[in-house]
Amino acid sequence: MRPETPGGKFRCESSWERELQARGFHAVAGVDEVGRGALFGPVVAAAVILSPARPVRGLNDSKLLEPDRREVLAARIRERAVAWAVAAVDAATIDSVNIYQASRMAMRLAVARLVPAPDFVLTDAVPLEIPFPQKALIKGDARCHAIAAASIVAKVYRDACMKAWDQVFPEYGLADHKGYATPEHRRAIREHGLTPLHRLSYEPVRAHSVFPLEADLQMELFETAAGS
Numbered sequence: 001m002r003p004e005t006p007g008g009k010f011r012c013e014s015s016w017e018r019e020l021q022a023r024g025f026h027a028v029a030g031v032d033e034v035g036r037g038a039l040f041g042p043v044v045a046a047a048v049i050l051s052p053a054r055p056v057r058g059l060n061d062s063k064l065l066e067p068d069r070r071e072v073l074a075a076r077i078r079e080r081a082v083a084w085a086v087a088a089v090d091a092a093t094i095d096s097v098n099i100y101q102a103s104r105m106a107m108r109l110a111v112a113r114l115v116p117a118p119d120f121v122l123t124d125a126v127p128l129e130i131p132f133p134q135k136a137l138i139k140g141d142a143r144c145h146a147i148a149a150a151s152i153v154a155k156v157y158r159d160a161c162m163k164a165w166d167q168v169f170p171e172y173g174l175a176d177h178k179g180y181a182t183p184e185h186r187r188a189i190r191e192h193g194l195t196p197l198h199r200l201s202y203e204p205v206r207a208h209s210v211f212p213l214e215a216d217l218q219m220e221l222f223e224t225a226a227g228s
Helices: 015-022 067-080 091-097 099-112 145-168 183-192 214-227
Strands: 028-034 043-049 083-089 120-124 134-137
Touching: 015 028, 015 120, 015 145, 028 099, 028 145, 043 099, 043 145, 067 145, 083 099, 083 145, 091 099, 120 145
Parallel strands: 028 120, 120 134
Antiparallel strands: 028 043, 043 083
16 A cells, blocks of 8 residues: 555655554554754654544644744644653763664564554564564655654654753754754864763764774774784
C-alpha cells in the first residue's frame, strides 16, 4: 500500500491503521523523533495511538505545518488519542552512542511508556527493538496519520524545551532556532563558547570544545603508545 498523489507526492492518511485494524490489531501506534540535526539539547520521540472514534483532522508531517497549527494539533492529539507518550535522550548520551542509536533509544522509550500498550507499531523508517510487531515506513510522517501525530507531539514538546532553555542560556537564541545549526547559533557558539547541553560530537560544536570526547581521547592515547 502506497498512498500517493498523482504527482508522486505522499498523501498523509489513515489507510495503514485501517488495514492493520482489519487484520485484527486494535492499538496501532505511530512513533517518530525530532531533533536529530540539532547542535543543542535532546533528541525527542513521541508515540501515539489514535482513536478511530475521535479523529484529528489535518495531520501531516510536523515539518510541513506552521508552529501555531502544530500547537493546536498537538493539543487535540493529546486530548483525543487513546494513548500518547514522549521520551527524550540527552546530548551526553547522543555523544556517547551516536545520534542514530540515541534516536532509536528515544523511540523505544516512548513506545514503552504507552498505556495501554500497542499491539502494532508503525515507525518513521527506523526499525526498533521492541516486543511488538512493527513496520518501518519511508517518509512515514508524510504518509501515516499515527506517525504524523507522533511527529507533531514530539516537535511541540521539544520546541517547548528549547523555549525553557532559552531562559537559562538567553545569549544563544534557542527559542528562535531550536538548537539547530543556523548562522545565529554558530555565531553564538563562537562568541560565548559551549553550554553543557551542546552535542560535542557534532560539528561545529566539536571544534569549540576544550574537552576531547572519549573516542578521541582513546585514539590519542593509542597513537601516543604506538609512537613510544
